[in-house]
Amino acid sequence: MAARITAYLVALIVGTTLIAGLIVGAQRDDAGPVDLIVVNGNVYTSDVDNPTAEAVAVQGNKILMVGSNRDVQRLRRAQTLVVDARGGTVLPGFNDAHLHFLSGGLALRQVNLLDAETLAEIELTVRAWAGKHPTPAWVTGGGWAYETFARDLPTRQMLDALVPDRPAYLTAADGRTGWANSAALALAGITRRTPNPTDGLIVKDARTGVPTGILKDAAMRLIATRIPSPTRDDRISALRAAMDEAHRRGVTSVHSAGESADDLELYDEFRRERELEVRVYAAVSAEPDITNAELDTLDALREKYDDDPVFKTGAVKLVVDGNIATHTAAMLEPYSNSPSQSGEPLVGHEALDPLVAELDDRGWQVLIHAIGDRAVRMALDAFEYATAENPAPDRGRRHRIEHAEALDSVDIPRFGDLGVIASMQPYQGLPDPSHTAMWSENVGETRAARAWAYGSIAKASGALAFGSNWPALTMDPLLGLHVAVNRTTPDGEPQGGWSPAERLALGQAIDAYTREAAWASYDEHRKGSLKRDLLADIVILSQDIFAILPSRLAETSVAVTIFDGKVVFSRAAETNN
DSSP states (O other), X not given: OHHHHHHHHHHHHHHHHHHHHHHHHHHHXXXXXXXXXXXXXXXXOOOTTSOEESEEEEETTEEEEEEOHHHHHTTOOTTOEEEEOTTOEEEEOEEEEEEOHHHHHHHTTSEEOTTOOSHHHHHHHHHHHHHHOOSSSSEEEEEEOGGGGTTXXXXXXXXXXXXXXXXXXXXXXXXXXXXXXXXXXXXXXOOTTOOOOTTEEEEEOTTTOOEEEEEEEGGGHHHHTTSOOOOHHHHHHHHHHHHHHHHHTTEEEEEEEEEOHHHHHHHHHHHHTTOOOSEEEEEEEOOTTOOHHHHHHHHHHHHHTOSOSSEEEEEEEEEOOOOTTTTOSOOSSOBTTBTTOOOOOSSOHHHHHHHHHHHHHTTOEEEEEEOSHHHHHHHHHHHHHHHHHSOOOTTOOOOEEEEXXXXXXXXXXXXXXXXXXXXXXXXXXXXXXXXHHHHXXXXXXXXXXTBTOHHHHHHTTXXXXXXXXXXXXXXXXXXXXXXXXXXXXXXXXXXXXXXGGGOOOHHHHHHHHTHHHHHTTTOTTTSSSOOTTSBXXXXXXXXXXXXXXXXXXXXXOEXXXXXXXXXXXXXXXXXXX
16 A cells, blocks of 8 residues: 555656646746857846846847856757857946947047047057047047146137147046137127126136137037037947947947937937947936026927837936036135135035926936035935925935036935935046046045945945946946045055945945946846846856956956847957957
8 A cells, every 4th residue: 555655656756747847848948949058157237136147048138047157058959049148257248327429429539638648648648549530620539638737727729739720629538618719709709898607617828818728618619619520420420439439338328418309319319220229328418597498498308209218308417517627616614725715516405406306397318417515415315305396206305416426425325315316436436546646635634534435425325326437437347446445446456455344345336337327227127137038138258347456357357248139239240359
């Protein structure tokens, strides 16, 4: 009897196992073909429920499985593309939360001074570009750093010597100062008698009153309006060049700030033709004196370009101040090396608060450019005002402060309390000795120690979203990760790090470039993490960044970029071509 019962049990177990196997096999077959798998990686998923793995399986444009090499390899079929990570870190595609995408693409075809660290390098770069491009009516570009010129600013005479045959105009890396030669000033009609525009400054020689060639903030428009606008072909080429650059950097999503209606139409045209291979969240610009009719026009744009996995709008960008380097960032206390200046905000509370409340009531996400501690406080106050004035929207509020470079300590907890996102660019705070020296000189040691306080914001439960501010700086998120984690230059300066208490753990910094950046555009349900049913945007790095010393992060490069389930960049293929 016992033997018969045992036989029944064995038969039952075998039968159950067979049925389960058939079910699993059927489920796998029902899932259809697996198009791509990534194996042999150190997968950091940015998914709190399943933080690490070895491999990822992709079906179509979505993730099917994140797990072990063995489990993912079982899904492989004859048509499956296998990407070997070779032990490198595998991450969700980087999401650059603040850049200027089309402007960056255009800048790739202009004078690029981002890598020019000395005056001699600036001179060499400008001369070389002008010599290789004799036909453009203007020489344009930018990326020069204030620190390159020590305590002075460049002059028109310096640029005249480099470009004597046509107008030339080069913007600073932060985009808030322009440098023109004499031909450009003359073409724009800028003379000693030209008054400063509202919220702008034409720098003039203190003795003669003649313009020096430097234009700040709103005064830059006097030249910009004279430069020939890019043609449609120029803009199409720029968008393609920007996408190529993003792929090389492992960037699969961007938040592009300050876009026009024409820019939105170009993005949407590419989307409709299935040529937009970077996910774009576009923020349109608004001036403080915007009218209700103009707001209605913006509302129509949002309805036209509503929620879409590849392209959408839904954010409005406002600008409250300038920058620290030119003493135009709005500070609570005067600049340490210029006691008569504290940087006037470009808009007052009486205009900013009701505008933010109106945009909030209309359902917009509001992005406020605020760099100085006074400007940051004004932005936080405006968001608090909107919260008091309006009922909470169904999707919740996710308003943002862009840059937030200088903070008063009492305002740091308000990010978490108000649910305001700190959209910051770590590499903007590269602690190059000349840069930190200028910061310390301008604002003093105490305030300089609170620069780029993303560590403090995170500790106070504030949300972080990281970006680059490209083309003002490189788009490379790996350099941003290096600065966020080390608070040093890639060469290790300063020793011990600049304000090392503000360092982030590597995982925190990655999340700010992936999961949290997706949350900052209301996209966490579709991207930002590597987990089943999310979009298959993946980056594979050249080494395991969790296994190396943090100080070596900048030595890492992007090996492979996968967008929407397709390989769009391979460094090995690029090297072989």
